[in-house]
Amino acid sequence: MAKSNRPLRPKHLHKEQSEAETKGTAHYSKNIYWTILMTYRPFLGQIGLCLFLGIFGRALLLANTNIIGFWVDSLVGKSTPLNQMSSVQIVELLLTMTLVGFSMTLIFRVGFSRLSAKAISNFYDEVTLRTSRLPMGFFDTTPAGRIITRFSSDYGNIFRLFGGPLAEFISIIFDLIMMVVLIGIANPIYLIFVFFIGLVNLLVYRLNRDHLRKVRRDLSASRSPSIAHFAETTQGASTIRSFRRQDSFIERFEDLDRYYLGQKLYTTREIIGFSFQMNSMSSLLLLITGVAAYFMVEKNWASIGSVGVAFSFIALSGNTVQMFFEWLTQFEEAMIGVERLDHYLRMDIEKGNKLPSTAHFQTGHPVYESDAERKLSQQRLTEDANASVEIKNLWFRYREDLPWVLKNLNLEIKAGERLGIVGRTGSGKSSLIQALFYLYPIEKGEISIHGHHPQINGDDAGAIDLNLYRKAMAFISQDPILFRGSLRFNLDVENVFSDEKLRAVLQQVGLWDWVDTQALKLNMPIEENGKNLSLGERQLLCMARCLLQQSPIVIMDEATSSVDPKSEEILVRATEEFFAHRTQIIIAHRLSTLAKCDRILWLQNGEIFELGPTDEVLPRFKKAELV
Numbered sequence: 001m002a003k004s005n006r007p008l009r010p011k012h013l014h015k016e017q018s019e020a021e022t023k024g025t026a027h028y029s030k031n032i033y034w035t036i037l038m039t040y041r042p043f044l045g046q047i048g049l050c051l052f053l054g055i056f057g058r059a060l061l062l063a064n065t066n067i068i069g070f071w072v073d074s075l076v077g078k079s080t081p082l083n084q085m086s087s088v089q090i091v092e093l094l095l096t097m098t099l100v101g102f103s104m105t106l107i108f109r110v111g112f113s114r115l116s117a118k119a120i121s122n123f124y125d126e127v128t129l130r131t132s133r134l135p136m137g138f139f140d141t142t143p144a145g146r147i148i149t150r151f152s153s154d155y156g157n158i159f160r161l162f163g164g165p166l167a168e169f170i171s172i173i174f175d176l177i178m179m180v181v182l183i184g185i186a187n188p189i190y191l192i193f194v195f196f197i198g199l200v201n202l203l204v205y206r207l208n209r210d211h212l213r214k215v216r217r218d219l220s221a222s223r224s225p226s227i228a229h230f231a232e233t234t235q236g237a238s239t240i241r242s243f244r245r246q247d248s249f250i251e252r253f254e255d256l257d258r259y260y261l262g263q264k265l266y267t268t269r270e271i272i273g274f275s276f277q278m279n280s281m282s283s284l285l286l287l288i289t290g291v292a293a294y295f296m297v298e299k300n301w302a303s304i305g306s307v308g309v310a311f312s313f314i315a316l317s318g319n320t321v322q323m324f325f326e327w328l329t330q331f332e333e334a335m336i337g338v339e340r341l342d343h344y345l346r347m348d349i350e351k352g353n354k355l356p357s358t359a360h361f362q363t364g365h366p367v368y369e370s371d372a373e374r375k376l377s378q379q380r381l382t383e384d385a386n387a388s389v390e391i392k393n394l395w396f397r398y399r400e401d402l403p404w405v406l407k408n409l410n411l412e413i414k415a416g417e418r419l420g421i422v423g424r425t426g427s428g429k430s431s432l433i434q435a436l437f438y439l440y441p442i443e444k445g446e447i448s449i450h451g452h453h454p455q456i457n458g459d460d461a462g463a464i465d466l467n468l469y470r471k472a473m474a475f476i477s478q479d480p481i482l483f484r485g486s487l488r489f490n491l492d493v494e495n496v497f498s499d500e501k502l503r504a505v506l507q508q509v510g511l512w513d514w515v516d517t518q519a520l521k522l523n524m525p526i527e528e529n530g531k532n533l534s535l536g537e538r539q540l541l542c543m544a545r546c547l548l549q550q551s552p553i554v555i556m557d558e559a560t561s562s563v564d565p566k567s568e569e570i571l572v573r574a575t576e577e578f579f580a581h582r583t584q585i586i587i588a589h590r591l592s593t594l595a596k597c598d599r600i601l602w603l604q605n606g607e608i609f610e611l612g613p614t615d616e617v618l619p620r621f622k623k624a625e626l627v
Helices: 015-022 030-075 087-131 136-141 144-162 166-186 188-235 237-242 246-298 304-345 370-377 429-436 466-470 487-491 499-508 512-516 535-549 565-578 614-626
Strands: 389-396 406-413 418-422 444-449 473-476 553-557 583-587 599-604 607-613
Touching (some): 144 304, 406 429, 429 553, 429 583, 535 565
Antiparallel strands (some): 389 444
């Protein structure tokens, strides 16, 4: 197989980026076959019935050829099982076999396709479930385009085969099995030709298999760079346009897109070459079979009817064998998609986290028991309105190969205290929030809430569940996060609050009068990331959601930095009234919003530079900022 004319890696694509996507051997991991078994396990009984109907239906349809062969032999005086039947009865038999065979085949294809589509959808859900619980470091280091490609293009390749056409592939296998059986019934000598045809096609397939697997992996990998670049471009469209950098971004996208299209063309060319080899072998073998049939009739080794049956099946089997191996190459493309998604399925999830009890695939990850999960959903870290936070000897960094961003922090936040955090950009303010939630592994030190720290390594008897620990904190970020769905869904994710409660909390943050003017009110649609709302409205909705959580600790990270004065006034009032009895941790861009804090924590280079009463620390920080 020619391996030249391979597309060159574009200059915008780093070598390590492309190699990270194309790792793999010529053979699939055993894990993939186990994953497929888990995918189909809930439907094995129904699939078994469909397969029985399928093979029996194909047998009835193909056996018509044998009936016709016996009929021809009986007409020329040969002894056959049909000698005692009239032509009308034979026609009725043929019609009955066709009708029943077609019905069984139809039931098989429709039933199997529906079951297979459900199974593959479950596989997608299981991969999504685990990906959502991967460590934050994974999302920091993995290009967005690669993740998008796995869940779009790779899944599309899987569903394109397993979601329906797999029934066609299995029908071809049924046809091959029944052809061998029916050729043996017609004349066993022809099995030699069938075996030879299969062997030659298998040899052609094996010679091409490893190379085709590699070019398909390369094709799958070549999608993500252009998708990632396109996603990054759309997110920064306003900045790119402002700096008039459209041309360079277009050039880069075209470079990456040309690489993908070149890889696609190269892959298509290799597949066509493989098909040409198969066609050439099949044509040659069919010619040999036809010549052999003539001599077999001359030698009286076979009857006219059996030769007709056998030759028909051999001609059909040659084409069917070719179709089988062509379908097998498509099956392998789907298997590459399974392989790539299986990688995410089996990655280590975040330490201390568990999969929900609805996870059905056995991948070795910790899973909640359904009773424990139900109990946990109703449990609170403390029934008190507030909780203390204690930070001991904390050293924090995002990865082992990166420098420390927080260094030996020791701090206690009293229950009900309002703590303001200040510091220049890069001082560690937002990193402290990340550490509080244990979003990244804490290598040194410990953080506890109300005397409880989360169970991360699984061997700490005194620790509590990580999700229960996190539920004790409500978070309002600088960039408010809303989800596509209704207003009700964005406020009440767990669907536990009444309409009256939702109205009351919207009234608190000053949004109910606006919501009341909407036609659908609480069911009004919210677009992805709240694009149909102003920044102030999004921030106030996040405030309302935070109020509904009733968490003992409220964390605000630059929550007022980008809102209008009216929204800022409501957010500031929230810290003074709505959250008056809760523990508050506030990072503020506008220092005036920290004036009523009990204490100020001044961070500098990841260390506590000063910690004390607001009226002492805040003026000194303001003065330092002016220098």
